[in-house]
Amino acid sequence: MANDYLFTSESVSEGHPDKVADQISDAILDAILTEDKYSRVAAETLCNTGLVVLAGEITTTANVDYIQVARNTIKRIGYDNTEYGIDYRGCAVLVAYDKQSPDIAQGVDRAHDNNLDQGAGDQGLMFGYACEETPELMPLPIHLSHRLVERQANLRRDGRLPWLRPDAKSQVTVRYVDGKPHSIDTVVLSTQHSPDIELATLREAVIEEVIKPTLPAELIKGDIKFLVNPTGRFVIGGPQGDCGLTGRKIIVDTYGGAAPHGGGAFSGKDPSKVDRSAAYAGRYVAKNIVAAGLASRCLIQVSYAIGVAQPTSVMVNTFGTGPACRMRRSRVSCRSISTCVRRASSRCSTCCARSTRRARLTVTSAAKSRNSRGNPRTRL
Numbered sequence: 050m051a052n053d054y055l056f057t058s059e060s061v062s063e064g065h066p067d068k069v070a071d072q073i074s075d076a077i078l079d080a081i082l083t084e085d086k087y088s089r090v091a092a093e094t095l096c097n098t099g100l101v102v103l104a105g106e107i108t109t110t111a112n113v114d115y116i117q118v119a120r121n122t123i124k125r126i127g128y129d130n131t132e133y134g135i136d137y138r139g140c141a142v143l144v145a146y147d148k149q150s151p152d153i154a155q156g157v158d159r160a161h162d163n164n165l166d167q168g169a170g171d172q173g174l175m176f177g178y179a180c181e182e183t184p185e186l187m188p189l190p191i192h193l194s195h196r197l198v199e200r201q202a203n204l205r206r207d208g209r210l211p212w213l214r215p216d217a218k219s220q221v222t223v224r225y226v227d228g229k230p231h232s233i234d235t236v237v238l239s240t241q242h243s244p245d246i247e248l249a250t251l252r253e254a255v256i257e258e259v260i261k262p263t264l265p266a267e268l269i270k271g272d273i274k275f276l277v278n279p280t281g282r283f284v285i286g287g288p289q290g291d292c293g294l295t296g297r298k299i300i301v302d303t304y305g306g307a308a309p310h311g312g313g314a315f316s317g318k319d320p321s322k323v324d325r326s327a328a329y330a331g332r333y334v335a336k337n338i339v340a341a342g343l344a345s346r347c348l349i350q351v352s353y354a355i356g357v358a359q360p361t362s363v364m365v366n367t368f369g370t371g372p373a374c375r376m377r378r379s380r381v382s383c384r385s386i387s388t389c390v391r392r393a394s395s396r397c398s399t400c401c402a403r404s405t406r407r408a409r410l411t412v413t414s415a416a417k418s419r420n421s422r423g424n425p426r427t428r429l
Contacts, residue, residue: 052225052226052227052228053224053225053226053227054224054225055222055223055224055225055234056188056190056222056223056225056306056307057190057220057221057222057223057235057306058188058190058191058194058220058221058300058304058305058306058307059194059218059219059220059221059237059300059301059305060191060194060195060197060198060218060219060220060301060305061198061217061218061219061298061301062198062201062202062215062216062217062218062219062240063126063127063198063202063215064126064127064128064202064214064215064216064217064241064286064287065216065217065218065287065293065298066096066134066216066287066288066290066291066292066293067291067293067294067295067297067298068293068298069094069096069122069123069126069128069135069287069288069293070093070094070095070096070293070294070295070297070316071094071295071296071298071302071314071315071316071317072122072126072316073092073094073096073101073103073118073119073122073123073295074092074093074094074105074295074316074317075092075316075317076118076119076121076122077090077092077094077103077113077115077118077119077317078090078092078316078317078318078319080111080113080118081107081109081111081113082111082319083111084109084110084111084112084113085109085110085111088107088108088109088110088111088319089106089107089108089109089149089170089319089321090105090106090107090108090109090317090318090319091105091106091107091149091317091318091319091322092105092107092146092295092316092317092318093105093294093295093296093317094119094293094294094295094317095292095293095294095295096135096288096292096293097288097289097292097293098134098135098288098289099131099135099136099139099140099141099289100140100141100143100288101119101123101135101140101141101142101143102142102143102145103115103119103142103143103144103145103146104145104146105146105147105317106146106147106148106149107146107147107148107149108148108149115142115144115146116142116144119142120137120138120140120142121137123135123136123137123140124137126215127205127206127214127215128215128287128288133214133215133241133286133287133289134216134241134285134286134287134288134289134290135287135288135289167321167358168355168356168357168358169321169323169327169353169354169355169356169357169358170321170322170323170355171313171322171323171324171353171355172352172353172354172355173311173312173313173323173324173352173353174311174312174350174351174352174353175311175313175323175324175327175328175331175350175351175352175353176303176308176309176310176311176328176331176348176349176350176351177328177329177330177331177332177333177334177335177336177348177349177351178303178304178307178308178331178332178335178346178347178348178349179332179335179336179338179339179340179346179347180307180339180345180346180347181339181345181346182229182230186335186336186339186340187304188304188305188307188308189223189230190221190222190223190305190307191301191304191305191306191307193221193223193233193263193264194219194220194221194301194305195219196263197219197221197236197238197259197260197263198217198218198219200259200262200263201213201217201219201238201240201255201259202215202217204258204259209258210254210258210259211243212242212243212245212246212251213240213241213242213243214240214241214242214243214286214287215241215286215287216240216241216283216286216287216290217238217239217240217241218237218238218239219236219237219238219239220235220236220237220238221233221235221236221237222234222235222236223268230268231268231270232268232269232270232271233264233268233269233270233273234273234274235273235274235275235276236260236264236273236274236275236276237276237277237279238255238259238260238275238276238277238278239277239278239279239280239283240255240259240277240278240283241283241284241286241287241290242278242283242284243284244282244284248278248281248282251277251278252275252277252278255277255278256275256277260275260277295314295316295317296314296315296316296317297314299312299313299314299315302314302315302316303328308348309348309350311324311328311350313325313328315328323353327351327353327360330351331349331350331351332349334347334349335347335348335349338365338367338371342371343367343371344367344368344370344371345370345371346367346368346370347365347366347367347368347371348364348365348366348367348368349363349364349365350362350363350364350366351363351364
């Protein structure tokens, strides 16, 4: 890639139909793991106009009211009026869960007191990534895209912009010079709204109240292209405007296209699903390599075979940014990555999913602390 270029990432709000589906799946997972941490859960959700369908495979001793969990999630997001696209009180909720296949379970289940020997729930490849572009060690375009829809939701909830509705999307294009963020080039924000608001008023308010307070002052150089509701009217939204499905926003949930993706989604999956736990562990390792000053960028790839505890491969790439890290690559063994995955699973069996229920706290999130060198060290 050239040193001077434009790079774009997008994000979606908690009211986007695909995110509604993700949050319902994770709310179901949370409720189950709270009662039975050894549950096997693959919860999928479809939401459309006035309809939610819950399907997938669940093996658990927990007694959960799935329908009420789904309704509570829709209510929390803000869909409490049929005019918004779906109403938590009146929508139909269909439940069609099956149990996990015993053919899969035999390769995954291990003694409960030694989860380091638990077999992977499926084959596949997963990636973790970190870079120095933001305090959260995330790429700047996806970071800003997240912050935009987060602010849109906050302004909607606290009543400062009461004509906002839950569904929204953002997109940020950043100009890079010498491989580093130089300036903001374009910001796109589309938000669902009340039919009573004039388009010109909406655009001015969104630019002044949502976009400008979110952008770092040091990256505002020259004229930025602001595109707010570029098609005009956006009254019909949420599950009425589009059918929502779990797992369709995997790039939003990770690095906004700045790093590869193995293809597996996170939401609704218990930690035995390496699509989730191995991606979390890869992110954890990459964050700590960057936070320790060993590299300014780090990409981890790990792959698994179903039923096998140890990874089939591990790759660490620091893109030539860290000599010390390159010298230590050989020390990042399959066993160390596997241990990280399993420990992450045991420590976060109930909070891994919970982190995705809130609008922007996904695998991309990172709580910061400080190490002895003063660098931000992040923990899973």
